Amino acid sequence: MDFREIEEKWQKKWEESRIFQADPDDREKFFITIPYPYLNGNLHAGHTRTFTIGDAVARYKRMLGYNVLFPMGFHVTGTPIIGLAELIQKRDERTIKVYTQYHNVPEEILLTLTTPERIVEYFSKEAEKAMKMIGYSIDWRRKFTTMDECYQKFIEWQYWRLKEKGLIVKGSHPVRFCPNDNNPVEDHDLLMGEEATIVEYTVIKFRLGDIIFPCATLRPETVFGVTNIWLKPTKYVLAKVDGEKWIVSFEAFEKLKYFDKKVEKLGEVDAEEFFGKVVENPVTKEKVPILPAEFIDTDNATGVVMSVPAHAPYDYVALKQLAEDEETLKKYGIDKKLVESLKPIVLIKIEEENYEIPAKEIVEEMGIKDQKDEALEKATKIIYKKEYHKGVMLDNTLFPGVPVSEAKEKVHDYLIKNNLGDVFYEFSEKPVVCRCGTKCVVKVVKDQWFINYSNEEWKKKVLEHLERMTIIPEYYKKEFRNKIEWLKDKACARRKGLGTRIPWDREWLIESLSDSTIYMAYYIIAKFVNSGKLKPENLVPEFFDYVFLSKGSVEEVAKKSGLSREVIEEVKREFEYWYPVDLRSSGKDLVANHLLFYLFHHVALFPEKYWPRAIAVNGYVSLEGQKMSKSKGPLLTMKKAVEEFGADVTRLYILHAAEYDSDADWRRKDVEGLASNLRRFYEIVKENYLKEPEEMTTLDKWLVSRMQKAIKETRDAMEKLQTRRAVNAAFFEMMNDVRWYLRRGGKNLVLILDDWIRLLAPFAPHICEELWSMKHDNFVSLEKYPEYDESKVDEKAEVAENYIRTLLKDISEIMKFVKDAKEVYIAVAEEWKREVAKIAKQTGNMKEAMKVIMSDERFKDLKKEIPSFVKRLFKEGFDFYEIDERKVISEALEFFEKELKVKVYLDESKVPEEKRKAAMPGKPAIYVV
Numbered sequence: 001m002d003f004r005e006i007e008e009k010w011q012k013k014w015e016e017s018r019i020f021q022a023d024p025d026d027r028e029k030f031f032i033t034i035p036y037p038y039l040n041g042n043l044h045a046g047h048t049r050t051f052t053i054g055d056a057v058a059r060y061k062r063m064l065g066y067n068v069l070f071p072m073g074f075h076v077t078g079t080p081i082i083g084l085a086e087l088i089q090k091r092d093e094r095t096i097k098v099y100t101q102y103h104n105v106p107e108e109i110l111l112t113l114t115t116p117e118r119i120v121e122y123f124s125k126e127a128e129k130a131m132k133m134i135g136y137s138i139d140w141r142r143k144f145t146t147m148d149e150c151y152q153k154f155i156e157w158q159y160w161r162l163k164e165k166g167l168i169v170k171g172s173h174p175v176r177f178c179p180n181d182n183n184p185v186e187d188h189d190l191l192m193g194e195e196a197t198i199v200e201y202t203v204i205k206f207r208l209g210d211i212i213f214p215c216a217t218l219r220p221e222t223v224f225g226v227t228n229i230w231l232k233p234t235k236y237v238l239a240k241v242d243g244e245k246w247i248v249s250f251e252a253f254e255k256l257k258y259f260d261k262k263v264e265k266l267g268e269v270d271a272e273e274f275f276g277k278v279v280e281n282p283v284t285k286e287k288v289p290i291l292p293a294e295f296i297d298t299d300n301a302t303g304v305v306m307s308v309p310a311h312a313p314y315d316y317v318a319l320k321q322l323a324e325d326e327e328t329l330k331k332y333g334i335d336k337k338l339v340e341s342l343k344p345i346v347l348i349k350i351e352e353e354n355y356e357i358p359a360k361e362i363v364e365e366m367g368i369k370d371q372k373d374e375a376l377e378k379a380t381k382i383i384y385k386k387e388y389h390k391g392v393m394l395d396n397t398l399f400p401g402v403p404v405s406e407a408k409e410k411v412h413d414y415l416i417k418n419n420l421g422d423v424f425y426e427f428s429e430k431p432v433v434c435r436c437g438t439k440c441v442v443k444v445v446k447d448q449w450f451i452n453y454s455n456e457e458w459k460k461k462v463l464e465h466l467e468r469m470t471i472i473p474e475y476y477k478k479e480f481r482n483k484i485e486w487l488k489d490k491a492c493a494r495r496k497g498l499g500t501r502i503p504w505d506r507e508w509l510i511e512s513l514s515d516s517t518i519y520m521a522y523y524i525i526a527k528f529v530n531s532g533k534l535k536p537e538n539l540v541p542e543f544f545d546y547v548f549l550s551k552g553s554v555e556e557v558a559k560k561s562g563l564s565r566e567v568i569e570e571v572k573r574e575f576e577y578w579y580p581v582d583l584r585s586s587g588k589d590l591v592a593n594h595l596l597f598y599l600f601h602h603v604a605l606f607p608e609k610y611w612p613r614a615i616a617v618n619g620y621v622s623l624e625g626q627k628m629s630k631s632k633g634p635l636l637t638m639k640k641a642v643e644e645f646g647a648d649v650t651r652l653y654i655l656h657a658a659e660y661d662s663d664a665d666w667r668r669k670d671v672e673g674l675a676s677n678l679r680r681f682y683e684i685v686k687e688n689y690l691k692e693p694e695e696m697t698t699l700d701k702w703l704v705s706r707m708q709k710a711i712k713e714t715r716d717a718m719e720k721l722q723t724r725r726a727v728n729a730a731f732f733e734m735m736n737d738v739r740w741y742l743r744r745g746g747k748n749l750v751l752i753l754d755d756w757i758r759l760l761a762p763f764a765p766h767i768c769e770e771l772w773s774m775k776h777d778n779f780v781s782l783e784k785y786p787e788y789d790e791s792k793v794d795e796k797a798e799v800a801e802n803y804i805r806t807l808l809k810d811i812s813e814i815m816k817f818v819k820d821a822k823e824v825y826i827a828v829a830e831e832w833k834r835e836v837a838k839i840a841k842q843t844g845n846m847k848e849a850m851k852v853i854m855s856d857e858r859f860k861d862l863k864k865e866i867p868s869f870v871k872r873l874f875k876e877g878f879d880f881y882e883i884d885e886r887k888v889i890s891e892a893l894e895f896f897e898k899e900l901k902v903k904v905y906l907d908e909s910k911v912p913e914e915k916r917k918a919a920m921p922g923k924p925a926i927y928v929v
Contacts, residue, residue: 001682003646003675007766011132019779020137022069024577030066032058032583033520035590036073039123039145040080041630042103043130043638045621045666046587049654051638053618053723054585055136056655059762060718062137063785069578071142071523072131074124077499078512079181079189081116083435089114102635116498120145130639134647135765137781142526146515147498150529153539154522155500155515159492160541161605162451163504168492169452172260174198174425175491177443178434184445184491185434186513187593191631193432195589198442201301202412203422206279206288211238211245213279213290216301216424219384220415221407222308223283224397225345230293230305230318231271233332240264247274249303252424258443259425275332282420283398283411291339292332293318295371301424309359310344311387313379316359317371348391348404358383435631449493449508453600459484462603470614472721473660476591480615483596490514513593517601520584521548524575534571538563547572548606580609585616585721588661616721619663621654636666648764649675652731655723655763677735678767684738685757685771688749698891699741700748702797706737707752712788714759723763730759740805744895755786800888803880803922807889808899811926815900818928824896824904825927827911828885829919832862833869837921840870841878849874872920880922889924 014020034054037047058070087095088110099105105113105122113119124145131138144151162168175184176198187194202220206213206229215229237253239246242261247269256263271292278287295314296305307315322328323339344357362379391404398414399407415421425442432440452458462484471477493508500515502508525547528534538561545551546568558565580602586595595615602611620627623634641650653671657664696704710729717726734756741749754775761768761780772780807826815821836859840849849870853859859866889906896904908916911927919925 001679003648003678003766004643006770007133007135007642007647010766010769011135013769014135014137014779014781015132017779019782020070021139021141022067024574025067027065027067029069029578030058030061030582031069031520031578031580032061032585033071033523033581034585035587035594036075036516036519037127038075038078038080039120039127040084041099041123042105043127044628044630045623045636045638045641045654046628048134048638048641048650049621049657049664050585050587050618051131051136052134052651052654053616053721055138056651056723056726056762057583057585057718057721058137059765059781060785062781063758063761063783065784068137069523070136070138071526072128072136072138072140073143073519073523073526074120074127074145075512075516076116076120076124077146077497077510077515078186079178079183079494079497080435081119082497083189085114085116085119086436098631098633102633102637104637104640120147126639130637130642133642134638134650137765139527141530142523144522144526144529146512146519148529149536150525150534150539151519151522152500153536154519154525154544155510156503157539157541157544158518158601158605159500159510160503162601165604167452167455167458167604169450169489170447171450171489172444172446173448173450173489173491174200174259174442174444175448176427176432176440177258177445178436178438178440180436180438181434181496183494183496184443184448184511185440186511187589189435189497189512190440191433191435191437193427193429193440195592196427196429196432197592199426199428201424201426202415203302203424204306204415205244205282205420205422206306207282208274208277208279208290211247213304214246214248214302214422214424215304215306216426217306219308219311219408220411220421221393221397221399221404222311222347223281223306223411223415225308225310225347226281226284226286226288226306227309227315227319227342227345228289228291228307229279230296230307230315231274231290232294232296232298232303233271233275233292234298235268235270236303238266238269240266246302247304249298251299252302255424255426255441258441260444260446272332276334276338283415289334289338289342291319291322291334292328293322293371299430301426308345308347309342310346310357311348311359311383313359313363313368313376313383314371316344316357316363317368317373317376321371345396347394347397348387349394350386350390351392352390353386358387445491448491449502449505450489451492451514451597451600452489453487453596454489458600458604459487462599465599465603465608465611469612472614472616476588476617476661479591480596480599483592484599487596487600513597516594517597518605520581521575521579521606524578525571527574528567528571533567534563543568547575548610550607580606581612583614583616584612585618588617588619591617617661619658619661621657621664621666623666624668625665641666645671645675646678648767649678652678652727652764656727656732657724659722659724677732678764681731681735681760682767682771684742684749685753686774689753689771689774691750693750694748696748696751697746698797698800699744699746700751701794702801703737703741703746703749704751704792705794705798707734707755708788708790708792710734710737711755711759711786715785715788718762727763730756730763734759740801743899744801744804758783758786761785796883799880800883803883803885803888804892804895806880806922807892807924807926808896810923811896811900811904811928814926814928815902821902821928823929824900824902825910825929826889826904826906827908827916827919827925827927828889828906829921829924832859833919834921835859836866836869837873837878838882840873846870846874869920876920876923878921883922885922885924 034051058068062068099110100107178185201216203214203216236247239253241263274290275292278289309316309319329336366375368375387404393399393402393407399410434440492514494511499509540560542552542557543561546557554565554568557568623636626634628635653674713729714726757768757772768780839853843849893904911925915925
């Protein structure tokens with residue numbers, strides 16, 4: 001069979017019949033959206049996973065009878081597309097290699113993509129082609145790009161309304177910044193470090209005369225336990241920072257230039273000249289020595305670190321090692337007794353822990369001997385997490401009895417208020433590199449436009465709505481809650497890139513994550529724009545106010561927009577029908593940014609009835625165990641996967657590869673195995689679909705019962721968006737059951753085929769359409785999804801079939817030990833054992849069972865055998881006691897002989913007495929000769 005030939009056939013029929021074009025009607029609606037892709041490359045396996053989950057849900061809901069809207073647009077704003085155009089213009093070798101080798105763009109075409117417009121045109125066509133090739137049930141009438149003039153009108157309206165609500169502010173804030181582009185950068189702008197966040201360190205000003213040693217820390221609450229400070233044995237910079245003399249690393253000096261401070265280099269100093277000297281702790285006024293430490297990373301914060309050996313494993317190990325390092329002590333003239341006198345000062349208590357000195361005890365537990373041991377990082381995280389969440393400050397601090405989580409903020413505020421401290425911004429991970437190739441910095445930008453996400457009232461509303469929402473998986477709700485609580489103001493404007501200009505300050509462009517927060521509402525508008533009913537000049541703010549917020553009157557909007565009342569009301573009716581979004585299915589990389597902004601902006605702008613109802617989160621995709629990268633490779637494009645393996649194989653594999661936020665791994669060998677399975681499915685159905693059903697046997701009843709279980713399991717999984725479980729039940733487990741059925745000689749497969757095809761249709765729609773068309777004139781994509789029918793479940797038939805399967809396996813195992821076996825004799829358990837098993841199962845308690853059985857006259861002659869038998873029953877279970885074993889075995893004798901290639905008899909007389917006596921209900925005696 002040719003997968004691609006079948007797929008192209010049905011994709012053409014779907015398009016011609018327009019079956020996925022959704023318009024309001026009297027059915028219940030289901031509006032599902034997935035992230036529109038960014039067009040700086042071809043769609044890859046990461047997109048394939050997120051998009052296919054969305055499409056499977058859309059198809060499933062459509063078959064449940066919902067009116068489903070599943071639209072798609074394209075994201076093009078920001079700097080990445082401009083950066084790519086510039087790199088192609090320069091014939092950048094790395095870019096040419098990545099895009100020809102991994103994105104599969106022919107070089108002769110790639111070299112023509114020298115403007116943003118050409119890139120957008122090329123990759124939008126490629127993306128749409130790929131999504132059609134894989135069979136997504138998208139309503140393409142609603143597509144747009146974020147540079148379309150009408151979309152920009154929509155964004156302008158959004159930002160005017162946010163500003164009116166006081167949620168757009170001007171101020172100074174730290175941002176990720178590209179010095180080359182002179183622009184703040186967001187995730188989409190980065191070549192490396194997309195997940196890096198800005199971390200705020202507290203700088204504590206330790207003094208030596210008029211010189212400040214600015215120790216940067218994430219744990220200011222531990223300042224009360226400082227025993228010394230660390231410098232790396234290397235050169236540092238003596239700088240004037242806002243009028244104060246600071247000792248900082250060279251890297252820190254360069255970073256400080258971007259912090260809205262007056263920074264001047266006074267000279268260079270060698271850390272060696274300070275070793276052994278003492279500085280004053282600004283909080284405790286204690287004098288503590290300056291000591292050397294090789295573990296200091298001068299590219300992290302200031303390069304000057306305070307030492308708290310009671311609570312910091314690095315410090316504890318470094319001090320211990322230094323005290324034993326005679327050579328280093330002698331080299332820097334440090335008195336060994338001085339180092340030995342520095343004892344850990346415990347500041348924090350955790351109630352259920354018995355640690356005397358937390359850092360000491362965890363270091364010893366983990367067997368850490370050296371400050372270069374990688375386990376130190378893990379030890380540090382364990383201590384910090386425990387103390388932050390469960391720790392309480394002791395009496396030797398300024399805040400006794402205060403939880404560490406609160407004390408951290410209190411100490412920070414105390415230091416800043418009293419000019420004993422400052423802040424230093426750093427990336428959470430490195431390197432962070434702009435797509436132009438420049439290393440990014442943290443910059444404190446003045447007079448920049450920000451979205452006021454720190455607004456407490458706004459956050460409160462978002463958090464309250466989060467509790468009412470469905471988050472899939474449920475445990476991600478905590479992740480969302482944490483991210484919302486910690487979200488700070490975010491720059492929403494930039495100078496360079498593609499995008500919509502801020503309407504009240506047109507020197508600035510709205511940055512790319514900030515213009516993609518409520519675009520789901522624009523899908524309703526886009527249909528009318530694409531049909532020509534709406535033009536840019538019609539989209540005045542009053543139009544959006546009326547359609548989205550029901551503000552103003554239709555007469556007023558008609559007058560200002562130049563639109564007829566009928567068109568305005570039609571757009572409004574459609575919006576009110578489709579909104580809110582019922583499910584937003586997205587990748588977990590967007591939880592910390594886009595999905596948060598999506599919630600915040602909906603809560604800020606729309607009436608509560610239009611706020612999002614559910615968000616589903618899925619994980620990443622790797623390629624043969626390697627992390628994929630759009631800009632570096634390796635990469636598997638959606639188009640290449642479909643061309644090589646077919647749409648249905650690609651879909652089934654990606655849906656089954658992992659559940660929820662677990663990461664999936666694309667492995668060619670496994671994909672090929674799945675392709676073979678799918679071909680077998682096609683052949684089995686094709687061979688049996690047109691047969692007339694025969695009278696049902698016990699085996700047929702088993703198959704029908706198994707199908708009902710598969711329907712129930714699949715529907716339950718899809719309601720929870722567990723696509724791995726759904727595909728497993730609908731395809732893999734049913735294939736195993738069908739294989740067994742055919743192996744058993746089943747001839748009535750047609751009984752389940754209608755249900756099986758419909759069950760699989762959301763996952764492998766093309767093959768299902770092809771098979772369905774053999775018998776029906778309509779699309780299976782629009783058919784009713786199979787419903788679980790309990791009346792068709794036959795537990796006895798299932799137990800009987802499991803019995804046969806188990807017995808076959810047991811005989812096979814025994815035959816391995818009998819050379820040249822020719823005959824097999826089977827003896828079922830004596831009848832009294834079944835009767836006793838029945839009583840034991842009913843009582844459910846061994847003591848009670850024995851009481852009832854031993855008082856039963858039928859068993860008075862079996863008092864010796866019964867106790868050990870009942871004990872064994874309760875140990876091994878009651879799986880098969882209800883079936884008529886003799887009947888089941890008799891009917892399967894021919895099957896056993898075919899499978900085992902020997903004669904098989906149900907004959908107790910040929911089975912040795914010792915074996916016969918050992919037979920249990922469900923576990924007959926087997927004798928092989």
